[in-house]
Amino acid sequence: MSTLLIIEQLLNGVQFGVMLFLMAAGLTLIFGVMGLINLAHGSLYMIGAFAAAAVAGATGSFGLALAAALAVAAIAGALIEMTVIRRLYGKAHLDQVLATFALILIFSEGTRWLFGSFPLFLDIPDALSGPVTLPGGIQYPLYRLFLIAVGLLVGLGLWALIERTRVGIQIRAGENDREMIAALGVDIRRLYTLIFAIGAALAGLAGALVGAIQSVQVGMGEPVLILAFVVIVIGGIGSIKGAFIGALLVGLTDTLGGIFLPELFKLFMEPGAATQTGSALASMAIYILMSLVLVWRPTGLFGARA
Amino acid sequence: MGQNCAAGPVAINSSITRDDNIRENQMKQLLMATAAMVIGATSAFAETKIGMITTLSGGGAGLGIDVRDGFMLAIGQSGRDDIDVVIEDDQQKPDIAVQLADKMVQSERVDILTGIIWSNLAMAVIPGVTAQGKFYLSPNAGPSALAGQGCHPNYFNVAWQNDNLHEAAGAYATSAGYSNSFILAPNYPAGQDALTGFKRTFEGGLAGEIYTQLGQTDYAAEIAQIRASGADSVFFFLPGGMGISFLKQYADSGVDLPVVGPAFSFDQGILQAVGDAALGVVNTSQWNKDIDNPTNAAFVESFQAEYGRLPSLYASQGFDTANLILSALDKAEVSDADAFREALRAADFDSTRGDFKFGPNQHPIQTIYAREVIKEGDVFTNKIIGVALENHGDVYAVDCKM
DSSP states (O other): OOHHHHHHHHHHHHHHHHHHHHHHHHHHHHHHHHOOOOTTHHHHHHHHHHHHHHHHHHHOOHHHHHHHHHHHHHHHHHHHHHHTGGGGTTSOHHHHHHHHHHHHHHHHHHHHHHHOSSOBOOOOOGGGOSEEEETTTEEEEHHHHHHHHHHHHHHHHHHHHHHHSHHHHHHHHHHHOHHHHHHTTOOHHHHHHHHHHHHHHHHHHHHHHHHTTSOBOTTTHHHHHHHHHHHHHHHOTTOHHHHHHHHHHHHHHHHHHHHHHHHHHHTTSOHHHHHHHHHHHHHHHHHHHHHHHHHHOTTOTTOSOO | OHHHHHHHHHHHHHHHHHHHHHHHHHHHHHHHHHHHHHHHHHHTTTOEEEEEEEOOSSTTHHHHHHHHHHHHHHHHHHTOSSEEEEEEEOTTOHHHHHHHHHHHHHTSOOSEEEOOOOHHHHHHHHHHHHHTTOEEEESSOOOGGGTTTTOOTTEEESSOOTTHHHHHHHHHHHHTTOOEEEEEEESSHHHHHHHHHHHHHOOSEEEEEEEEOTTOOOOHHHHHHHHHHTOSEEEEOOTTHHHHHHHHHHHHHTOOOOEEEEGGGSSHHHHHHHGGGGTTOEEEESOOTTOOSHHHHHHHHHHHHHHSSOOOHHHHHHHHHHHHHHHHHHHOOTTSHHHHHHHHHHTOSOBTTBSOEEOTTSOEEEEEEEEEEEEETTEEEEEEEEEEEEEEOOTTGGGOOO
């Protein structure tokens, strides 16, 4: 196993991590500030991808497709917050899970009704397609570098929003004591809608970006949602920084585990059985990571409360 | 708290009147249902009831919809109005498929079941159904467990045994002169069968063999391994969305080794989503729209006219399944199980694949073709470029004792 391969895999892990971060950021904000478990976050990811595929199909422009993904997901997010989610804040988590699970079904079948059952086509724009040669002779897809860059920029933007703006102060205050900031005259309903729309837009952006290299199909959001939950549990609920570190950890563990565990087992098993056992263990790796983190820090890496 | 107490008595009062209404309604419904049953019983007397359990929602719905549409096209074309098809969605979940099968056998009293797409669902449903004396005709899944020792006189597979297309891919890769192949499949029974099937017929060496996660969407890590492995070709079995993701990422990675795979990642339903990335890829299938026989030509044309899209191999399998049932119904009543079984075994129908016959384990013996992905106008589709395996059965048939 050469150094080049290892560096390429590290890049893959980081790229997977930053895309998970886009999903997890919204989820952790919504959970941290509003105390809401939103299972329908994966549907917003799917909505973003479908909006992008539809717009890219109609106009041929990837930039417009990304804009559409952001806008449609944000609008969808704001709409479901105002019509459904708003009624759930005071309810038990089980009610929230049931209601947002219903939203998954509604969005999945609604999307099928609009777009049909077959996967849609969304491709990488020509300007970003193909591999580039990095220093050291590594051939790496340009689009994946673009994904890393976008993810880092969004992370930076979120940090600035939360640490440096008035809305950010309100969000942080809402996380700590929502009655108090309502008493101080902040329109908490508008703040919640805003946070939900931001989270939804980020999920939609992730869906559109990833949709270009994956399959745009109904149900594409749910597997990512599970990983995003793992990320926020590791990072600590409500913490953007935690979501970022957690996402990178999960991305790297998942990618590197898939490569190195089978290799490790090959040292003392015959190759066929080693790949099978290794890949079975690799698919558990992130959950093992999560349990280890929870043993060490029960509130997650950067979590304030359990 | 106070609100609840005040609302309590009101709620009780209203629920009493509501109960009365419900009872009245129930009585009416019961009477109507009884009347309907009396009327229905006379006309339903000679009807054949077919239960179709297939995947119509979720990520795998495209396959089930194609099977259903192909099946219903054949039923419609037969002009018979004494066949009643009950269609239910299994949501790609084994537990739901089992519940539906129980319901169809016990309360709907169907004679024949069909429709299941996925091998894990097939394993959950088929043994129970055939044990109750019903017929099951598989339009897609062909798990090895049901082809060997687990074969059953009432179970017919109209599509293929799971290993078949992979064996054909191995045979094609050998004939194409590949000597060092990198192979990958998801880590689940059908994925393991796939790699086993490929290795059974591939005579070259393996540059690498990996199992990916089921439902995995990112293949960057695997593609990096392929690049580093020094392979001269790649074989993959990644059905549905997994294949779309793999092919798009593979095309973008700059690795340009030839790719071979079974038809499942190149069927008509998903090719448009893969786009240019699939062009030129060779895949193996027992059916293609350019197989030259009148039945197939008529099928492709009428499917397109009816549904406004090109049929996939799944649609052809649904169509063949329905025509097989129709051919057997022409010879025997389902109630005469032995005669009906013989009629099915004879497979005396015009298949879209040309000649069609069953092996001793009631799985097809058929020719499997190598196809290449091409672009016809704006539409991506497949073209047959040669025969991968001729009159191919399966290795499990010898274990089947019927």
